[in-house]
Amino acid sequence: MEPTNYPLAPEDPIIYCNGAWVRQSKATVPFMDSGFWYGDGLFETLLVANSNIFRPRKHLERMQAGMRILKINFPVTDDEVVRLMEETVERNGLVETLLRLMCTRGTLSGSPWKFTGPANLFIGFRYAGALPPSPVKIKFVAEEDYPIARMVPALKSMTYLGNMLAIRDVVAAGAFEPVFVNRDGVITECAVRNVFFIKGNTLHTPDTDLGILPGVTRDLILELATDMGLAVDMAPILATDVDRMDEAFISSTGIGILPVTWEGFQPTDYPLTNRLKAAVERQVQQETGG
Numbered sequence: 670m671e672p673t674n675y676p677l678a679p680e681d682p683i684i685y686c687n688g689a690w691v692r693q694s695k696a697t698v699p700f701m702d703s704g705f706w707y708g709d710g711l712f713e714t715l716l717v718a719n720s721n722i723f724r725p726r727k728h729l730e731r732m733q734a735g736m737r738i739l740k741i742n743f744p745v746t747d748d749e750v751v752r753l754m755e756e757t758v759e760r761n762g763l764v765e766t767l768l769r770l771m772c773t774r775g776t777l778s779g780s781p782w783k784f785t786g787p788a789n790l791f792i793g794f795r796y797a798g799a800l801p802p803s804p805v806k807i808k809f810v811a812e813e814d815y816p817i818a819r820m821v822p823a824l825k826s827m828t829y830l831g832n833m834l835a836i837r838d839v840v841a842a843g844a845f846e847p848v849f850v851n852r853d854g855v856i857t858e859c860a861v862r863n864v865f866f867i868k869g870n871t872l873h874t875p876d877t878d879l880g881i882l883p884g885v886t887r888d889l890i891l892e893l894a895t896d897m898g899l900a901v902d903m904a905p906i907l908a909t910d911v912d913r914m915d916e917a918f919i920s921s922t923g924i925g926i927l928p929v930t931w932e933g934f935q936p937t938d939y940p941l942t943n944r945l946k947a948a949v950e951r952q953v954q955q956e957t958g959g
């Protein structure tokens with residue numbers, strides 16, 4: 670089955686804008702918001718399926734880890750954030766979509782470096798365009814040319830400049846997603862997705878030690894791969910070695926699993942990728958009550 674698009678949110682959704690429920694067209698971000706001024710904030714993209722949010726606590730764990738590093742004063746409990754996200758789903762009658770959770774250091778006043786909060790919180794939707802038929806094309810790019818500025822990997826910070834420029838460039842060149850190669854020639858991650866390769870019965874993926882974002886979908890895939898009896902190897906993957914792989918795919922909350930190809934790669938028909946993809950989809954349905 671080819672990937673389908675997540676239906677868009679209603680034309681003018683009701684979003685949560687820092688304490689108020691407002692129509693998206695009327696929503697505003699305070700001019701002094703730290704995210705707007707300095708990219709000083711964090712975000713998460715969460716999957717809604719069957720009107721339920723998939724693994725919201727996993728996303729909040731990652732966001733909380735980021736807030737501890739950034740010393741953001743976030744006075745809202747995880748329970749309350751989950752409740753607000755569920756209310757967003759309810760208010761808009763959503764069945765399947767991608768929620769966008771955003772938290773910034775706050776509305777700055779006085780000296781920005783002394784500002785202690787409280788944080789600002791926004792919940793809306795992310796546009797999800799139709800996915801092309803798979804396998805989609807990836808393009809290997811040098812991390813040096815597109816520095817990744819998230820500061821530390823745990824941070825899904827609002828500083829995605831290198832990532833965004835890289836994906837814009839490869840999309841303009843006819844590919845779907847860039848895959849970064851670091852100075853040692855080792856593959857790390859994509860602009861907005863994780864990357865996996867399969868050789869024989871082994872799933873290869875970059876280790877989080879390399880400074881990649883620990884994807885919620887990546888975690889799920891690692892769980893399911895082990896259940897399927899695949900071996901998992903997180904040893905460094907050299908860009909010069911990938912042409913000998915049997916299969917490859919990318920993953921994220923937005924796309925689930927998508928088989929990929931690239932120039933110089935002779936793909937098979939992705940039997941293990943498709944099994945993993947079906948297992949991911951089954952797990953999402955199971956956990957969201959589909």
Ligand SMILES: Cc1ncc(COP(=O)(O)O)c(C=O)c1O
Pocket residue numbers: 714832858859860861862863882883884885886887920921922923
């Ligand atoms: C750099 C990067 N890697 C991987 C992912 C995939 O993460 P997840 O599976 O949690 O969506 C994302 C998601 O935005 C990302 O930005």
